Amino acid sequence: MAWAEKLKLKKGLVRALTEAGFDGPTDIQQKTLSRIIGGQDVIAIGPHGCGKTTTYITGILNRFTYAADGITRVLVLVPDAESVDAVLEQFDQLNTNKSIRLVGLHAAGSTEVQMDDMAEGADIVVATPDRARAIYLKLGLNLNTVDLLVVDDADLIVKQGLQLPVNELAQSIQKGQHLVFTEVMHDKLERMISPFMRQPATIEVEEMREQAFETIDQLLYHVPNFGTKVNLLRLFMQDEDLFTKTVVFVNTRQTAEKLYKTLQTRNNSSVSLFSSWFYDYTGFDSVEAFLADDNARTLLVVNEDVGELPLQDVPFLLHFELPQDAETYLTRVKKGNEAEETEIMALTFVTDLELNGVRKIEQAIGSKIQVAELPEDLIIEKERRKTPEDAEAGNAKPDENERGAAFHEKKAKNAKTYNYSSGEKAKMTKKKKYG
Incomplete structure (x- = not known):
């Protein structure tokens, strides 16, 4: 299999990727997954559809080589409630370790219900920055156990003005790995992530299709x-x-x-x-x-x-x-x-x-x-x-x-x-x- 040939992934995860229609790693996955598995901080820049979300989900699921214990190890931050649901759906599609418990946190849901969900145990939390911060301040999210922080669609998070909760959450995590995925990199985004990224590898891919038409x-x-x-x-x-x-x-x-x-x-x-x-x-x-x-x-x-x-x-x-x-x-x-x-x-x-x-x-x-x-x-x-x-x-x-x-x-x-x-x-x- 192409996945097994190029990357050190669990056999069950390789099978799930293949069954989901991912025959082999994309350019961004080939360039980043080995670094993610190795524990390095990564900034991945690429266009929509290049496989950024699948990249970090694959890297996260590959970490769980044991029965999960309901202690939050991974926090994924995304821009909005729709993104939370989409990421959780893709986790479900690729996850073969059914002991892993995932919880989504966003403003479209009740804070009390989400606090109860967290109290029952959560191995992976997918959340919007503002709701994650609110649950954290209510002592419903323990960041001391988190060893992987993912900021997905970071450019859209900046566009919504959510830099402050991202920084507060990142700096409250004692130690761990940080992954940032974005379509573009600019000064505002750099200012948001620079306080918590540690010697990151910056990977950028350009997947430009053949010119569709002539322009002025x-x-x-x-x-x-x-x-x-x-x-x-x-x-x-x-x-x-x-x-x-x-x-x-x-x-x-x-x-x-x-x-x-x-x-x-x-x-x-x-x-x-x-x-x-x-x-x-x-x-x-x-x-x-x-x-x-x-x-x-x-x-x-x-x-x-x-x-x-x-x-x-x-x-x-x-x-x-x-x-x-x-x-x-x-x-x-x-x-x-x-x-x-x-x-x-x-x-x-x-x-x-x-x-x-x-x-x-x-x-x-x-x-x-x-x-x-x-x-x-x-x-x-x-x-x-x-x-x-x-x-x-x-x-x-x-x-x-x-x-x-x-x-x-x-x-x-x-x-x-x-x-x-x-x-x-x-x-x-x-x-x-x-x-």
Whole structure:
């Protein structure tokens, strides 16, 4: 068997994997399982569907070479109740040691019932960080016996603002092995796991399928927060010679209003709203009307309010925020079959918390989006760090504190030309102008 040939797994577990349809280890399993079995801390980075969950479940079940005793040895943290149920289901599918008792902890269930479940004994606990912390504080979860902590979908846990309970739980475990599984790695995630990871091996796999379709030119701008996005947009829109016509996509009307007021102040009446919901705001009911107006340079479009738009004559499509549905983005960047007079470029602004969405888009396209350098004179807004008091008060909303930050710092250089990326500004200036 492929599993037995490549990895030292129990025969019963190999049989269960094969019967479940896993004929052999995936790339991430080949690279990580031997390290996990050897007791090393591991950070595993890979796309959805590459086998991350099966990896740690296999590693956990391989540890139990004896009859389980109901003492909690393993704590698995996942983002939400649905993930708890999914992980427990896969444990049941692969577990051949029926003495192992698994318990799930999440906010969708009664705390009292879950406390009773823990009191009856639990060898493996699968939980959301907030509920695990609550049960721990009620003395229902004994972390002194835990010798393996798994943080699954760590990027989504950070996106939900659950860093504090993860850190408290991790640091309450006296000693043991730590495994982190994620689709992307970024600064916020690194800050969460660095206090408890001990000389981890970082394993990253890229399973990019064959390119599905041709896209228009794309550039990705990775910025630290919402405020810096606003500064970058404002900086770009000041270049009237280059950005003659730009459609800017956002996710909410509140964001559209904020950007409208910001750009209106700096660019007079060149900014407008698609299907304006305020009579005193400049608006257009069609992209064609926007293109025909010589005074209009920027059109703000709320993703939730529109379907497919005729964008083939717009030089710049700027995603200030990624749409909730990745298919919406893919439709906009897919290159048409017909010959187009206008060269179109898609610019996308993302923070750490949106990188997960970028990876899903790249998987769907079958190619990476080019990352552009930030302009040298871009003002970088500072983030206000969340305190434990904020988290306790329930203020753990992603990126909320980034909006309107009061402090900022400027890059050392103050060049008057934009460093879009090597050669990109020259390419941009070739776009057909409508202003």
